[in-house]
Amino acid sequence: MRSLWQWLLPTCVIAGANQAQANGWNMPVGVTDISRDIYGLHMTIFWVCVAIGLLVFGVMFYSLFRYRHSKGAKAAEFHEHTSVEVLWTAIPVLILVGMAVPATATLKNMYDTSEADLDVMIIGQQWRWRYEYLGEDVAFNSNMSTPWEQIRGEAARGEHYLLEVDEPLVLPINRKIRFLMTSDDVIHSWWVPDLAVKQDTIPGFINENWVQINEPGIYRGQCAELCGVNHGFMPIVVHAVEEDEFEIWLAERKEAAEQEAMGVDREWELDELMARGEPVYRAICASCHQAEGQGAPPAFPALANNAQLIDDLDWHIDRIVNGVSGTAMPAFRSTLNPVEIAAVVTYTRNAWGGDTGDAVQPASIAEKIVQ
Amino acid sequence: MWSIIQSVLAALIGVQKDRKRQQDFASEKPLGFIVAAILVTLIFVLILILVANIAAG
Amino acid sequence: MAPKLPPQHPLQHSTTAAADGQADHAHHASPKGIMRWLLTTNHKEIGSLYLIFSLIMFFIGGIFALVVRAELFQPGLQLIEPEFFNQMTTMHGLIMVFAAVMPAFTGLANWMIPLQIGAPDMALPRLNNFSFWLLPVAFTLLLSTLFMPGGGPNFGWTFYAPLSTTYAPPSTTFFILALHIAGVSSILGAINIVATILNMRAPGMRMMDMPLFVWTWLITAFLLIAVMPVLAGVITMMLMDINFGTSFFDAAGGGDPVLFQHLFWFFGHPEVYIMILPAFGIVSAIIPTFARKRLFGYASMVYATAAIALLSFLVWAHHMFVVGLPLAAELFFMYSTMLIAVPTGVKVFNWVTTLFRGSISFEPPMLFALAFVVLFTIGGFSGLMLAIAPADFQYHDTYFVVAHFHYVLVPGAIFAIMAGVYYWLPKWTGHYPHERLAQCHFWCSIVGVNLTFFPMHFAGLAGMPRRIPDYALQFADFNLVSSIGAFFFGISQLIFVLVIVLCVRGGRKAPAQAWEGAEDLEWSVPSPAPLHTFETPPVFHRSHHGD
Numbered sequence: 001m002r003s004l005w006q007w008l009l010p011t012c013v014i015a016g017a018n019q020a021q022a023n024g025w026n027m028p029v030g031v032t033d034i035s036r037d038i039y040g041l042h043m044t045i046f047w048v049c050v051a052i053g054l055l056v057f058g059v060m061f062y063s064l065f066r067y068r069h070s071k072g073a074k075a076a077e078f079h080e081h082t083s084v085e086v087l088w089t090a091i092p093v094l095i096l097v098g099m100a101v102p103a104t105a106t107l108k109n110m111y112d113t114s115e116a117d118l119d120v121m122i123i124g125q126q127w128r129w130r131y132e133y134l135g136e137d138v139a140f141n142s143n144m145s146t147p148w149e150q151i152r153g154e155a156a157r158g159e160h161y162l163l164e165v166d167e168p169l170v171l172p173i174n175r176k177i178r179f180l181m182t183s184d185d186v187i188h189s190w191w192v193p194d195l196a197v198k199q200d201t202i203p204g205f206i207n208e209n210w211v212q213i214n215e216p217g218i219y220r221g222q223c224a225e226l227c228g229v230n231h232g233f234m235p236i237v238v239h240a241v242e243e244d245e246f247e248i249w250l251a252e253r254k255e256a257a258e259q260e261a262m263g264v265d266r267e268w269e270l271d272e273l274m275a276r277g278e279p280v281y282r283a284i285c286a287s288c289h290q291a292e293g294q295g296a297p298p299a300f301p302a303l304a305n306n307a308q309l310i311d312d313l314d315w316h317i318d319r320i321v322n323g324v325s326g327t328a329m330p331a332f333r334s335t336l337n338p339v340e341i342a343a344v345v346t347y348t349r350n351a352w353g354g355d356t357g358d359a360v361q362p363a364s365i366a367e368k369i370v371q
Numbered sequence: 372m373w374s375i376i377q378s379v380l381a382a383l384i385g386v387q388k389d390r391k392r393q394q395d396f397a398s399e400k401p402l403g404f405i406v407a408a409i410l411v412t413l414i415f416v417l418i419l420i421l422v423a424n425i426a427a428g
Numbered sequence: 429m430a431p432k433l434p435p436q437h438p439l440q441h442s443t444t445a446a447a448d449g450q451a452d453h454a455h456h457a458s459p460k461g462i463m464r465w466l467l468t469t470n471h472k473e474i475g476s477l478y479l480i481f482s483l484i485m486f487f488i489g490g491i492f493a494l495v496v497r498a499e500l501f502q503p504g505l506q507l508i509e510p511e512f513f514n515q516m517t518t519m520h521g522l523i524m525v526f527a528a529v530m531p532a533f534t535g536l537a538n539w540m541i542p543l544q545i546g547a548p549d550m551a552l553p554r555l556n557n558f559s560f561w562l563l564p565v566a567f568t569l570l571l572s573t574l575f576m577p578g579g580g581p582n583f584g585w586t587f588y589a590p591l592s593t594t595y596a597p598p599s600t601t602f603f604i605l606a607l608h609i610a611g612v613s614s615i616l617g618a619i620n621i622v623a624t625i626l627n628m629r630a631p632g633m634r635m636m637d638m639p640l641f642v643w644t645w646l647i648t649a650f651l652l653i654a655v656m657p658v659l660a661g662v663i664t665m666m667l668m669d670i671n672f673g674t675s676f677f678d679a680a681g682g683g684d685p686v687l688f689q690h691l692f693w694f695f696g697h698p699e700v701y702i703m704i705l706p707a708f709g710i711v712s713a714i715i716p717t718f719a720r721k722r723l724f725g726y727a728s729m730v731y732a733t734a735a736i737a738l739l740s741f742l743v744w745a746h747h748m749f750v751v752g753l754p755l756a757a758e759l760f761f762m763y764s765t766m767l768i769a770v771p772t773g774v775k776v777f778n779w780v781t782t783l784f785r786g787s788i789s790f791e792p793p794m795l796f797a798l799a800f801v802v803l804f805t806i807g808g809f810s811g812l813m814l815a816i817a818p819a820d821f822q823y824h825d826t827y828f829v830v831a832h833f834h835y836v837l838v839p840g841a842i843f844a845i846m847a848g849v850y851y852w853l854p855k856w857t858g859h860y861p862h863e864r865l866a867q868c869h870f871w872c873s874i875v876g877v878n879l880t881f882f883p884m885h886f887a888g889l890a891g892m893p894r895r896i897p898d899y900a901l902q903f904a905d906f907n908l909v910s911s912i913g914a915f916f917f918g919i920s921q922l923i924f925v926l927v928i929v930l931c932v933r934g935g936r937k938a939p940a941q942a943w944e945g946a947e948d949l950e951w952s953v954p955s956p957a958p959l960h961t962f963e964t965p966p967v968f969h970r971s972h973h974g975d
Contacts (some may be wrong), residue, residue, distance in 0.1 A: 011414070022630075023904050024890045025886045025889065025890060026886075026889050026890070027890075028820055028891070034818075035760075037818065037820050038821065039824055040814065041818055041819050042816075042819045042822065043818055045812060045813050045819065049809035049810075049812060049813065052809075053805065053806070053809060056776060056777070056780055056805065057802060057805075058406070059603060059778045059780055059784065060783060060798075060801065060802070063780070063783040063784045063785070063786065063788070064783060064798070067719075067783070067784070067785055067787060067788050068788055068789070069720065069787045069788055069789040070691075073785075073786070073787040073788065075785070075786045076723040076784075076785035077720065077721075077722075077786040079721075079722040079723065079724055079725070079786075080388065080724065080725050080726075080727070080728070081724075081781075082386070082388055083776070084781075085386040085725060085728055087384060088773070088774070089384050089386050089770060089774060092769065092773050093767075093769050093770060096766045096769065096770070099766065099816060100762070100763060100766060103762065103817060103819075104426050104759060104762075105761070105817045106818040107755065107758060107759065107818045108426075108428065110756065110821070111755045111758075121730045123591060126595075128955035150504075150914075152504065152505060152506050153504045153505075153506065157503065157504070157901060159901075160900070161503065161900055161901050162503075162898060162899065162900045163900050179478055185590075185594050185595065186588075186591040187588055187590075188595075189824075189825060191825075191893070193677070193822060193891045196821060198750050198821045198822065198824055198825075199752065200751045200752060202679075202685050202686060202751065203685060204679025204683075204684070204685065204753070205679070205685075205752065208391055208752070209753075212678070221479070221891070222891075222893050222896070223893065224824065224825040224826070224893045225588075226514070226584045226588070226591065226894075226895040227591065228508045228514075228581065228582075228595060229514065229582070230435040230509045230510060230895060231510075231895060232510060232893075232895075232897050232898050232899070233510075233898075236618065249489050296599065297576060298577055298578050299597065314673065325680065328594075328595050378731075381731055382731040382734050382738075383738075384526035384531050384735065384770060384771065384774075386725075386728045386774060387727040387728050387730070388727060389727045391727065392636060392725070393636060394476075394636055395636075396635050396636035402437075408734075408736045408738070412738055418740060419742075419760055419763055419764055420756075420760060420764065420866070422759075423756045423760035423763060424520070424659035425754045425757040426754040426756075426759050427759055
């Protein structure tokens with residue numbers, strides 16, 4: 001039954017559908033077998049609709065033109081015709097069965113997540129993606145890198161405006177990659193059109209999906225489920241690379257992670273922590289608590305000149321490590337490493353005129369996380 | 372009885388003859404139709420579940 | 429060879445009955461001014477109140493849409509903040525669904541159902557008054573949330589938990605209360621309509637003699653009674669989660685965010701049909717009138733409406749194809765959704781066949797009804813595409829979906845409402861609407877609607893998610909066109925108001941039977957319809973029925 005739309009696909013191409021696709025007017029064909037299958041289904045049902053539409057609207061407009069009252073048309077008397085009615089019920093049913101068969105096959109294929117070569121955990125967070133390569137000790141956050149000056153129109157917009165991130169998801173081509181998807185807060189939806197993967201990430205659930213990319217390249221997408229104020233600003237970028245290139249990248253990331261882990265045990269200077277904390281604050285905290293720590297009450301409290309925060313260091317650390325239940329403040333225990341938490345705590349206690357002079361040490365954070 | 376089931380099936384696809392409709396509405400007791408409709412709907416759902424499960428393998 | 433159902437030229441004496449009725453009531457000490465409207469139990473006055481309320485809300489919801497479209501005119505954030513953008517999209521959806529489209533249909537039902545079945549009034553007039561006056565309360569409350577600290581609802585009209593519970597603004601409790609009140613209003617209105625249709629038909633009028641507008645409303649009313657309590661249930665669960673520490677939808681407390689979606693769409697999908705079935709009824713009245721030919725397949729239309737209503741309970745999870753349903757569930761909902769296309773298609777075929785070999789004229793109601801058939805069908809086609817579950821993984825939550833449901837709701841439901849208003853205005857006011865202005869309104873609306881919503885198909889296919897305040901540069905052209913179209917459409921609706929105002933104040937006098945081909949019972953009473961009609965039940969002539 002795959003033959004039905006495999007036969008129809010070239011027809012579509014002749015009709016110039018690919019032209020439309022190249023101009024960004026149509027669904028992308030994509031770079032996986034499944035995305036091609038879906039594109040085929042999409043075009044088939046589209047042409048079926050066009051054909052039915054031409055027929056129905058053709059009869060309609062012919063009637064409107066031919067049987068005008070102003071031209072003296074006399075109304076006929078007929079008002080039912082069972083065989084015609086049965087026919088126009090039966091034909092759509094047959095067409096639908098014809099559509100359902102290839103659609104079922106494609107869907108079954110999409111649901112077959114068995115025998116994956118690599119497992120990647122995708123975690124949605126307000127408003128970034130976190131990727132964890134399971135079993136490889138590699139994990140990182142992926143934030144939008146488009147500067148707010150561009151969004152505000154204070155700087156020229158780049159080519160990949162809103163569709164660029166600081167750390168893309170790197171995947172090998174030609175390998176079956178299983179995605180395990182969940183969320184830390186609200187429902188998000190991870191969508192990359194070229195991969196034909198769209199799957200909700202839901203707190204408390206782990207959804208599965210998979211992809212096997214045929215061509216190396218950079219594929220961009222966005223969160224597809226309304227997830228709060230910055231829903232429009234959590235893009236996805238996937239770098240699909242050759243398999244050996246991927247192995248090299250993975251090894252580098254592992255080594256970097258080990259370096260970072262060693263940093264936990266040594267003593268850090270205040271300046272060092274501040275320098276480290278600022279980018280973390282900008283990437284993670286600023287979307288709610290704002291660039292200057294002024295917050296957006298009542299939902300997002302101010303951090304600058306926050307007396308409770310300045311007075312009680314343990315309380316401050318606890319908010320970040322464990323989150324605040326019942327609010328939008330998540331636990332960063334597993335999202336950020338001890339160095340990053342120590343740095344961002346230090347930063348918020350010393351930036352914007354706080355000047356407490358506290359240099360919070362990563363080692364003490366690591367202890368708190370273990371507790 | 373068969374006439375009622377026939378009408379309900381006709382309703383399911385949305386095609387009915389006027390003469391048959393007049394017969395249906397000639398009786399003022401809709402209970403038979405309601406019971407038949409609920410039964411046919413249940414059977415329809417069960418068939419659909421069965422087909423979906425067979426297709427899912 | 430029976431002409432169009434229901435029957436023809438009945439009851440000469442109903443007009444006298446009506447006139448007598450008016451005379452009888454002259455001695456009633458009816459309250460004046462505002463109290464008259466607050467206390468009225470007359471179905472025509474309450475119908476007018478519903479329609480005026482819905483028109484006001486249509487403009488308020490429309491302004492919200494224009495705020496959204498203005499922000500999306502160009503890439504970047506120019507006019508409003510993302511937080512307010514989310515409030516605008518949410519409020520636009522809520523107001524249009526619950527305060528514009530639904531009350532408009534209830535208003536038409538109030539006005540026309542008693543007239544079409546020969547009843548003196550609705551079965552439960554005081555309840556009718558109460559149902560209406562709940563609405564201004566509900567929506568004043570809902571709109572007031574925009575001015576509360578933290579802003580109004582910002583989680584989309586589908587208010588998925590936990591965004592609408594744990595992460596929602598403090599005003600959400602007011603939103604829940606407003607929706608509860610609106611829901612009570614809908615249920616009471618529906619009960620009233622069912623009671624009226626089942627009990628108050630003119631002697632001799634059987635169920636099978638009822639006009640299709642009455643039929644579709646009867647089925648719609650049952651849908652309302654069935655699903656509004658589900659909505660009430662789900663928002664009460666939200667209320668508990670927010671205020672009383674339960675965890676229905678909070679995964680951290682062992683709850684299930686997906687349960688919310690199942691409950692919401694079990695309400696939400698029949699809700700879609702609640703907004704379209706009465707439209708089918710209106711169009712099925714107008715097309716035969718102006719084609720001067722009996723509706724093709726009246727029986728099939730009734731049965732198809734019943735089938736659509738029943739199937740609408742079995743398709744809800746097609747809104748949830750990407751939440752991670754099991755494969756068998758995914759297939760079940762794909763198949764059932766594809767099947768619902770069949771009875772819907774039957775209706776379109778019937779309308780087109782009614783036109784075939786008719787004697788067609790193009791008065792304003794007919795223009796809107798014809799536009800309905802074409803554009804609703806286009807919305808149906810994209811609906812069919814969305815039903816293909818694998819393809820829906822690409823379509824879901826994109827502008828393709830936005831295009832789809834706007835085609836079904838704007839040139840679908842709203843055009844049908846406008847067609848109905850133009851069709852029945854002569855009956856309500858005694859004057860024909862200004863023909864030139866109405867044509868102008870029609871053509872502006874047609875251009876505006878397509879300019880607004882057609883490019884959204886392309887934007888969605890090209891990858892633009894819905895509900896984003898800013899977008900990547902490749903979507904700029906589509907959004908530019910949509911925004912221009914939206915403003916054009918919005919402004920041209922002022923013509924509609926102008927036509928209505930002019931028609932109320934004067935215009936060409938309409939006779940009792942305002943349209944040559946119109947044959948239902950409402951055309952037997954004078955135009956404008958006196959306050960009280962059919963106080964003595966008309967004798968319903970079954971005409972030359974049967975074959």
